[in-house]
Amino acid sequence: MPNCLIVDDSKVIRKVARHILESLDLDVHEAQDGREALDMCEGQVPDVVLLDWNMPVMSGLEFLKELSRRNFAQPPKVIFCTTENGVDHIRAAVDAGADEYVMKPFDRDTLESKLQIVGIL
Template identity: 60%
Template sequence: MKHCLVVDDSSVIRKVARRILEDLDFSISEAEDGKQALEACRTSMPDAILLDWNMPVMDGLEFLTTLRHESGGDKPVVVFCTTENDVAHITRAIRAGANEYIMKPFDKEIVEAKFQEVGLI
């Protein structure tokens, strides 16, 4: 079973993402911000990361940039999931190492399609 780390400061978003991803046969762990996510990755690197942009402590872009320099940090597929939808944000995310980008609000069909595109399912 593949493992996905859901990183979002909203408990509601984490809960919705958890339900969707568990239905797609992922095991899930959660983090409320980039710092917690980085600690989780240093303990056990996930197969995938569903990542919010705007979070306290450490935002998604800072987390992603740091992750990609960690040992094994090049391996997880990172899917940004955010309300930031302008081309500049998407470009920055892809340049920082994101594999895909999902806009909030999202549903199971969107998540499933994006995860299929990047070869996770």
């Protein structure tokens, strides 16, 4: 069963995403900021990270840049999940290593499609 790390400072978003991802048969873990997520990745690298942009402690973009500096044998796929929809934000996310980008609010079909694109489903 693939595992997913949801990284978002909103408990509501984490709860909604968890419900959707578990319905797609993913093992789900949660972090409320990028620093906590990096610590979790050091313990067990997830197959995919659903990543928020704006968070305290360490933003999604900072997390992504730091994640790319780590030499994981099998780095996780990263799906940026945010309200930021400007071309510059999307370009910055992709340049930093994001595999996909999804806008909030999202639904099951959207997440399922993105997970298929990155090869998790």
